[in-house]
Amino acid sequence: MTAVVNRASGTVPASPAAALVCRNCGANYPLGPQHACFECFGPLEIGYDAARLASVTRAGIEAGPNSIWRYSGLLPAGQDPSTRVDSGTGMTPLIRADELGARLGFTAPLWVKDDSANPTHSFKDRVVSVAITAARELGFTRIACASTGNLANSVAAHAARIGMDSIVFIPSDLESAKVTQTAVYGGTLVAVEGSYDDVNRLCSELSETDEFERTAFVNVNVRPYYAEGSKTLGFEVAEQLGWRLPQQVVAPMASGSLLTKVNKAFKEMVSIGLVEASDYRVYGAQSAGCSPIATAFVNGTDTVVPVKPTGIAKSLNIGNPADGPYALDAVRSTGGAMAFVDDEQIRAGIQLLAETTGVFAETAGGVTTAVLQKLVESGQLDTSRETVIYNTGDGLKTIDAVSDRVSPTAVIPPTVKGMRAAGLL
Amino acid sequence: MTAVVNRASGTVPASPAAALVCRNCGANYPLGPQHACFECFGPLEIGYDAARLASVTRAGIEAGPNSIWRYSGLLPAGQDPSTRVDSGTGMTPLIRADELGARLGFTAPLWVKDDSANPTHSFKDRVVSVAITAARELGFTRIACASTGNLANSVAAHAARIGMDSIVFIPSDLESAKVTQTAVYGGTLVAVEGSYDDVNRLCSELSETDEFERTAFVNVNVRPYYAEGSKTLGFEVAEQLGWRLPQQVVAPMASGSLLTKVNKAFKEMVSIGLVEASDYRVYGAQSAGCSPIATAFVNGTDTVVPVKPTGIAKSLNIGNPADGPYALDAVRSTGGAMAFVDDEQIRAGIQLLAETTGVFAETAGGVTTAVLQKLVESGQLDTSRETVIYNTGDGLKTIDAVSDRVSPTAVIPPTVKGMRAAGLL
Numbered sequence: 001m002t003a004v005v006n007r008a009s010g011t012v013p014a015s016p017a018a019a020l021v022c023r024n025c026g027a028n029y030p031l032g033p034q035h036a037c038f039e040c041f042g043p044l045e046i047g048y049d050a051a052r053l054a055s056v057t058r059a060g061i062e063a064g065p066n067s068i069w070r071y072s073g074l075l076p077a078g079q080d081p082s083t084r085v086d087s088g089t090g091m092t093p094l095i096r097a098d099e100l101g102a103r104l105g106f107t108a109p110l111w112v113k114d115d116s117a118n119p120t121h122s123f124k125d126r127v128v129s130v131a132i133t134a135a136r137e138l139g140f141t142r143i144a145c146a147s148t149g150n151l152a153n154s155v156a157a158h159a160a161r162i163g164m165d166s167i168v169f170i171p172s173d174l175e176s177a178k179v180t181q182t183a184v185y186g187g188t189l190v191a192v193e194g195s196y197d198d199v200n201r202l203c204s205e206l207s208e209t210d211e212f213e214r215t216a217f218v219n220v221n222v223r224p225y226y227a228e229g230s231k232t233l234g235f236e237v238a239e240q241l242g243w244r245l246p247q248q249v250v251a252p253m254a255s256g257s258l259l260t261k262v263n264k265a266f267k268e269m270v271s272i273g274l275v276e277a278s279d280y281r282v283y284g285a286q287s288a289g290c291s292p293i294a295t296a297f298v299n300g301t302d303t304v305v306p307v308k309p310t311g312i313a314k315s316l317n318i319g320n321p322a323d324g325p326y327a328l329d330a331v332r333s334t335g336g337a338m339a340f341v342d343d344e345q346i347r348a349g350i351q352l353l354a355e356t357t358g359v360f361a362e363t364a365g366g367v368t369t370a371v372l373q374k375l376v377e378s379g380q381l382d383t384s385r386e387t388v389i390y391n392t393g394d395g396l397k398t399i400d401a402v403s404d405r406v407s408p409t410a411v412i413p414p415t416v417k418g419m420r421a422a423g424l425l
Numbered sequence: 426m427t428a429v430v431n432r433a434s435g436t437v438p439a440s441p442a443a444a445l446v447c448r449n450c451g452a453n454y455p456l457g458p459q460h461a462c463f464e465c466f467g468p469l470e471i472g473y474d475a476a477r478l479a480s481v482t483r484a485g486i487e488a489g490p491n492s493i494w495r496y497s498g499l500l501p502a503g504q505d506p507s508t509r510v511d512s513g514t515g516m517t518p519l520i521r522a523d524e525l526g527a528r529l530g531f532t533a534p535l536w537v538k539d540d541s542a543n544p545t546h547s548f549k550d551r552v553v554s555v556a557i558t559a560a561r562e563l564g565f566t567r568i569a570c571a572s573t574g575n576l577a578n579s580v581a582a583h584a585a586r587i588g589m590d591s592i593v594f595i596p597s598d599l600e601s602a603k604v605t606q607t608a609v610y611g612g613t614l615v616a617v618e619g620s621y622d623d624v625n626r627l628c629s630e631l632s633e634t635d636e637f638e639r640t641a642f643v644n645v646n647v648r649p650y651y652a653e654g655s656k657t658l659g660f661e662v663a664e665q666l667g668w669r670l671p672q673q674v675v676a677p678m679a680s681g682s683l684l685t686k687v688n689k690a691f692k693e694m695v696s697i698g699l700v701e702a703s704d705y706r707v708y709g710a711q712s713a714g715c716s717p718i719a720t721a722f723v724n725g726t727d728t729v730v731p732v733k734p735t736g737i738a739k740s741l742n743i744g745n746p747a748d749g750p751y752a753l754d755a756v757r758s759t760g761g762a763m764a765f766v767d768d769e770q771i772r773a774g775i776q777l778l779a780e781t782t783g784v785f786a787e788t789a790g791g792v793t794t795a796v797l798q799k800l801v802e803s804g805q806l807d808t809s810r811e812t813v814i815y816n817t818g819d820g821l822k823t824i825d826a827v828s829d830r831v832s833p834t835a836v837i838p839p840t841v842k843g844m845r846a847a848g849l850l
Binding site for chain 1: 466472491512513516517518520523524542544545546547566581582583584585586588592595597601602604605606608609610611614615616617618619623624625627630631634636714775776779780781782783784785819820821822823827828831832833834835837838839840841843844849
């Protein structure tokens with residue numbers, strides 16, 4: 001399969017992507033829909049032309065659209081606005097969390113990067129925007145994914161937006177809001193009796209069949225493109241802070257890819273001079289029901305032992321995380337830490353974040369908030385250093401996590417007398 | 426009560442707001458927390474200093490923040506960025522709806538203004554941003570509202586964000602997602618046994634009590650400020666179209682305020698030269714379960730007869746709409762029309778919008794889409810004229826409206842064999 005986009009017109013900037021590079025053995029391959037190394041089966045990622053990356057400037061970015069596509073010079077697809085899928089994803093609010101900081105004893109600023117503001121209300125709109133753009137450029141005619149829910153929402157919505165066929169695979173026990181939000185867009189939705197890891201394995205098998213030759217599985221055969229979308233979570237925070245890096249970031253981990261790519265984004269920005277080099281620490285958050293990466297960190301090993309996920313943080317329930325070793329490396333090499341929290345702490349974390357910042361997060365955001373609190377209490381995270389936490393999803397999708405913990409203060413008849421009787425006047 | 430903000434520094438642009446003006450008899454009052462005329466009990470709205478409005482330029486707006494506050498020169502509060510509550514509300518996507526247009530036979534462009542992209546996922550974040558900013562400037566210490574749900578979400582979230590006390594009143598039969606999303610922010614939430622109109626009446630009574638003297642009811646005593654926030658839905662569409670007005674707009678109606686203010690925004694932009702004058706038509710959408718304004722239109726009367734609301738479009742269920750007569754005037758004076766649709770059409774409208782645009786709307790968006798379709802079919806809306814429809818809320822909040830209509834295409838075991846058995850391979 002070859003690229004269908006004619007870049008010869010001279011008006012479209014060349015893509016900075018130069019090759020696919022094995023993250024394990026360093027082998028190089030031409031750009032295309034390949035995700036594993038033929039030599040060692042290691043995962044591939046996008047390698048860039050250093051000179052093209054270095055041509056990206058702050059002014060050029062600031063003059064771009066108010067979406068992730070302002071960073072197209074640092075992404076592997078979408079240089080041509082006419083092939084780009086711009087759903088308005090990105091440039092989500094970076095919110096000062098002074099009250100949360102005060103409650104946790106912060107003396108330095110604390111911020112929440114709120115990705116529930118994306119079109120389908122999760123960070124997955126970033127990776128899908130890049131993946132579906134790349135898929136179209138590579139000539140695919142259908143888009144697909146294995147998903148714990150948010151990715152399903154995003155793939156189905158983006159496909160509907162641009163009129164592309166979609167087929168989405170989910171575990172059959174997902175939160176009902178995520179099922180409905182995917183099904184409503186009218187693509188094909190397949191509920192698979194099994195865990196996310198079972199679903200993912202099935203998608204890998206299907207991607208090798210003739211019937212799926214023209215189908216781009218965003219997190220399988222075009223995963224190198226897809227994963228780069230998460231870098232924009234790093235780019236935006238640095239730009240929103242006035243072109244500098246925060247001193248500490250806390251990110252949730254499912255496959256471990258998001259955290260790894262935020263770290264990659266910070267390094268790229270330094271290397272091409274968009275921000276000054278500075279010490280920063282990367283922290284990773286998981287739930288106790290699925291903590292293979294954080295457990296490896298706590299045990300001081302490099303080996304991520306797969307687990308069978310349980311617990312309410314379903315969007316993080318990847319028992320065999322593809323980027324676990326790379327996440328461990330990002331955290332250890334920057335002097336950060338990892339921790340995990342149980343379901344009760346996750347629910348409390350959702351409430352704490354909502355009450356102090358007005359951000360209603362899904363369970364993954366509860367994990368991140370509760371892990372922030374835990375790392376502060378253990379002294380592993382420094383409250384005198386400026387810190388950014390990532391909220392990656394929306395509380396409306398996991399409403400059951402808190403619906404039995406919060407309720408109206410009072411139920412009254414529609415009278416002033418009723419107000420008095422309830423002690424509210 | 427007097428303003429607590431010192432505007433004497435000279436660095437803060439003066440507010441363009443000059444007075445409160447009775448929409449019924451034209452009487453003028455000084456700016457402040459007053460919403461009804463002492464002479465005739467008519468509703469008050471903000472009157473502006475024409476010269477100050479005229480000083481607003483396209484370039485000035487474009488250089489402003491990427492939120493509703495870029496239009497602060499046309500709003501009654503928030504000229505001082507330090508008192509402004511900027512939650513990132515506004516500048517929501519204006520989406521080309523080519524597939525929806527094709528299905529309905531449009532030859533001109535059709536667009537969806539998608540306000541589910543706001544922080545709490547409805548257009549209410551616009552009016553609340555302005556109301557809470559005004560309330561703070563006016564010295565209030567607590568914020569309150571009567572709400573059909575979305576306003577409750579927004580008031581509670583904004584109050585949590587800035588650390589202000591809040592007390593929110595809702596009908597006790599609201600959708601559970603809206604109740605949970607309000608309660609989670611930790612303010613006081615009062616469920617009232619009655620309709621929205623009962624809740625609203627109670628809030629009017631409470632606003633006159635000593636105990637609520639320092640409480641700003643966003644849609645009662647600071648309603649003139651609050652309502653102006655909806656103008657930004659008009660400003661943004663014109664700016665996003667490249668500084669010109671659309672030829673037709675379709676907006677949902679609850680109180681009728683939103684539609685009225687979009688019309689006011691268009692007129693203001695013309696009067697100060699931000700856009701050229703052009704013919705445009707305003708169309709209004711209601712549900713059959715609560716259609717007092719649309720029924721008056723259909724019957725050709727000026728009298729809006731209050732109704733007892735029923736039906737699934739709860740966010741539009743205001744049986745005694747305060748701005749009904751003004752909405753009728755806006756529609757009639759521009760040559761538009763009004764219509765209403767039943768619950769089955771609303772559900773189908775949600776699906777049609779989702780499948781063709783990737784926008785998952787709440788019931789109000791289903792109303793607007795279904796009314797668009799109805800007006801096209803009746804020939805009242807011209808498919809050869811460029812049209813914008815407003816989606817004001819998010820499907821995740823009214824998930825029950827479609828959850829029994831959509832479902833996975835198939836449920837399969839996690840095997841390729843399972844795919845074949847389901848006819849998917």
